[in-house]
Amino acid sequence: MERTTNLSKVSRTFFEEVMKSHMGRTLSCCYQCGTCSSSCPVAEEMDIKPHEMVEMIKLGLKNTLVRCKALWQCSTCYMCTERCPQGVKLASLILGMRDVALREGIVVPRSVEESCKNLNDTGRLIAPSRFQMEKRLKLKLPSVPSIDTESIKGMVNKTRVADILKVR
Amino acid sequence: MSYGYYPGCYALARMPQYDLSARSIMRKLDVEIIDMSDAPCCGPAPIKSVDYRMASALSAQVLAMAEKKGLDTIVTLCPECFSSFMKANVGLEEDAGFGKEVKHLLSSTAGLDYQGGVKVKHLLQVIHDDIGLKKLRKDYIIRGFEGLKAAVHSGCHFSRFSASYHPVGLEDSRMLDELVEGLGIESVYWQLKSWCCGAPILAFDRDLSCKLGGKKLQSAKVSGADCIVSLCPYCQMQFDYNQSIIEKKVDKRFTLPVVLFTQLLGLCMGFDKKEVGLGMNRVSADAILDFME
Ligand code: SF4
Ligand code: SF4
Numbered sequence: 001m002e003r004t005t006n007l008s009k010v011s012r013t014f015f016e017e018v019m020k021s022h023m024g025r026t027l028s029c030c031y032q033c034g035t036c037s038s039s040c041p042v043a044e045e046m047d048i049k050p051h052e053m054v055e056m057i058k059l060g061l062k063n064t065l066v067r068c069k070a071l072w073q074c075s076t077c078y079m080c081t082e083r084c085p086q087g088v089k090l091a092s093l094i095l096g097m098r099d100v101a102l103r104e105g106i107v108v109p110r111s112v113e114e115s116c117k118n119l120n121d122t123g124r125l126i127a128p129s130r131f132q133m134e135k136r137l138k139l140k141l142p143s144v145p146s147i148d149t150e151s152i153k154g155m156v157n158k159t160r161v162a163d164i165l166k167v168r
Numbered sequence: 169m170s171y172g173y174y175p176g177c178y179a180l181a182r183m184p185q186y187d188l189s190a191r192s193i194m195r196k197l198d199v200e201i202i203d204m205s206d207a208p209c210c211g212p213a214p215i216k217s218v219d220y221r222m223a224s225a226l227s228a229q230v231l232a233m234a235e236k237k238g239l240d241t242i243v244t245l246c247p248e249c250f251s252s253f254m255k256a257n258v259g260l261e262e263d264a265g266f267g268k269e270v271k272h273l274l275s276s277t278a279g280l281d282y283q284g285g286v287k288v289k290h291l292l293q294v295i296h297d298d299i300g301l302k303k304l305r306k307d308y309i310i311r312g313f314e315g316l317k318a319a320v321h322s323g324c325h326f327s328r329f330s331a332s333y334h335p336v337g338l339e340d341s342r343m344l345d346e347l348v349e350g351l352g353i354e355s356v357y358w359q360l361k362s363w364c365c366g367a368p369i370l371a372f373d374r375d376l377s378c379k380l381g382g383k384k385l386q387s388a389k390v391s392g393a394d395c396i397v398s399l400c401p402y403c404q405m406q407f408d409y410n411q412s413i414i415e416k417k418v419d420k421r422f423t424l425p426v427v428l429f430t431q432l433l434g435l436c437m438g439f440d441k442k443e444v445g446l447g448m449n450r451v452s453a454d455a456i457l458d459f460m461e
Contacts, residue, residue: 022220022266023258041363045376072372075380076213077364078251078328098217109370115214123208125215128181136184139445141191144180145206151229152208154277159222161215 014062023092030054030088036080037124050080050090057093066101073108099160108164116164120156123147171294172239172286173201174230176246180205180399185445186401188246189430190291192443197299197308204242207233210249211256213368217332221266225273227256232282241287245430247325247400253288254279260284291328292399292429296343301350310438312352316395316459318427319388320345320355320449321407323400324364344429348397352461358391360384367406375417381406382418395456396424397432404428408450425453435460 018024031161036050037043043050048068056065065071080090101107115125128136128144136143156160162168173194179186194201209215211226231253234242237299260267261284275281284357289297295304305403314459322344345355388396398404406414408426415421426449435457446453 022224022263025263041380042369042376045379063369072377075324075364075366075368075377077324077368079324079362079364082328092216092220095213095216096220099219102218109372111254112217113215116218119209121213124177124181125209125212126177126181126237132181135185139184139188141184141187142203142205147206149208151278151280152226155222155225155273158273158277160219161222164218 010062014060015058018057018093018096021096023089023096026087026089027054027057027093029086030058030084031086033085035083035085036088036090039079039083041077042073042075046073050074050094053094053097054090055090057097062100065097066104066106071098071101072107084132100165103160115165116156116161120153120165120167121149123149123152125143169241170200170202170239170288171241171243172204172234172237174204174207174210174242174244176244176249176251176401177209178405179245183401183404183448185448186404186428186430187436189428189439189444190245192439193295193430193434193437194291196437196439197295197304198226199243199294199299201243202239204234204237206228208250210246212248212252214371221269221273223252223276224256224259224270227252228260228270228274228282229278229280229449231256231286231288232278232280234286235283236280239286241289243289243291245399245401247290247323248402250288250290251325251328254284257284257286257288283453290399292326292343292347295433297345301346305350307338309351309436311461312436313432313456313459314352314461315354315369316352316456317354317356317391317393318348318395318397319358319361319391319393320348321361321365321384321388321396321398321400321403323398323403326399327362343395344399347429348432351432353397353432356391356393358387358393360387363387365400365403365406367402370406373392377406378410378414379416381410381414382420385411385414385422386418387422389422389424393424394459395427395453397427397429399429411451424448425451425456427453427456432456
């Protein structure tokens with residue numbers, strides 16, 4: 001892994017891209033205190049620690065970042081974000097970097113594909129099975145209405161979800 | 169005043185005991201609800217990982233549907249839904265450019281305009297703040313527990329990234345602890361209390377997810393707790409439905425009952441075991457009934 005920086009690999013555009021993204025505004029305020037990493041429940045398992053990720057975005061080390069395991073080990077628990085003294089929205093940045101990794105076609109975890117498919121087909125991430133519907137009926141709970149997915153499909157077609165589902 | 173009740177997909181599709189116990193207690197507490205189970209997905213983390221704009225447009229769609237129905241507050245069971253709606257509200261307001269994009273995506277596909285400002289509450293807040301623990305104790309609670317110790321787990325997506333929408337932050341919120349203590353239960357100190365349960369990474373890294381779940385269960389166990397109390401369907405799933413899987417993976421036995429706060433509260437309001445769906449929890453929670461007065 002790149003622990004030293006080859007400046008020729010630095011991508012300014014990547015840093016600027018992230019900075020401009022929703023949630024990226026406070027990124028440059030990071031002063032590398034490490035609060036995020038010491039609060040993170042999975043940091044010890046990560047190949048790149050949360051505070052290193054921030055520095056690496058600043059250095060534009062996009063190729064390493066989008067390939068690191070840590071991107072998908074983050075549990076999106078928002079502890080880093082809650083505790084960062086500088087207001088860096090790290091958890092959301094990680095979600096954003098996943099998007100970049102998916103866009104580059106590096107990984108598409110099966111579960112992400114499934115979530116997108118369920119959303120497109122049923123309007124929910126998890127739709128109740130027949131068994132569950134019957135269980136609800138026995139409990140005298142209202143049945144789960146089906147969702148008009150037309151607007152969802154319209155949204156899907158205009159966003160990156162369509163690429164994941166290869167419907168564009 | 170009516171609340172828009174949005175139970176979320178997990179409670180609807182996999183955890184009827186949460187929906188059941190929540191509806192039972194809301195009925196008894198005279199919390200008026202308009203059922204919003206027909207509203208689409210809230211735009212949670214898996215969708216945020218693909219397209220943050222789409223995720224926010226989904227959140228805004230649900231909020232806009234509530235707005236159209238004349239509702240000013242949505243009440244959720246799932247902290248993931250709670251946080252998605254919160255973040256959409258804050259994000260649309262704070263980042264004007266982003267807000268414009270999201271609103272355009274929403275209006276051009278769903279034909280809905282979201283004006284903003286629909287409030288979002290977790291059911292715990294409705295009970296804790298809107299009804300109030302004092303009134304709850306005075307008017308509704310007819311029996312309590314004695315000698316029961318609980319490891320209280322408030323769930324990340326309810327208790328974090330809070331500064332932007334909660335004046336004092338929620339990280340060290342004792343909301344759930346206070347409710348539980350009001351039922352005569354002792355909320356124990358446990359070292360990993362504020363840690364994530366590991367459920368969100370189940371789909372990406374099963375081993376890591378179980379490892380995290382195992383650490384949490386171990387921490388709760390050594391604290392002397394008789395049970396875990398949760399308010400999140402995913403945490404509940406991880407600790408209860410997956411407990412035996414975690415036990416195998418980390419080679420330990422926990423046998424720790426995991427109970428939803430709505431089940432505990434329901435029991436103390438006079439509902440029986442069946443009416444709060446206690447039998448649907450996978451690790452038998454019958455042991456806690458021995459502590460009932
Ligand atoms: S806590 Fe914030 S300021 Fe400190 S290293 Fe992490 S991102 Fe940077
Ligand atoms: S959100 Fe991710 S990076 Fe941040 S503390 Fe949680 S697991 Fe670690």
